[in-house]
Amino acid sequence: MKIDWAALGSVFGVSLAVTVALVGLFTLGIVGLSKQEQAREAQAAGGSAAALPARVGAYACFALCAGAVAYGISLIVA
Secondary structure, three states: OOOOHHHHHHHHHHHHHHHHHHHHHHHHHHHHHHHHHHHHHHHHOOOOOOOHHHHHHHHHHHHHHHHHHHHHHHHHHO
């Protein structure tokens, strides 16, 4: 049995990079939702912070995460 180490290393590198990117994207979504809560609290206290951009950014990050997961599942199934 012969192992193609170059292909194994390539798969490892790509999977590591995609995993780090996906976790980072999900983390940005969580941070966006927490910023939305902070903006809402500041607005209730009399400030003028807008919560909409934080919410839209967070939902965009979550949508990209869902798209990446769906693409990965489609690659596995096909």
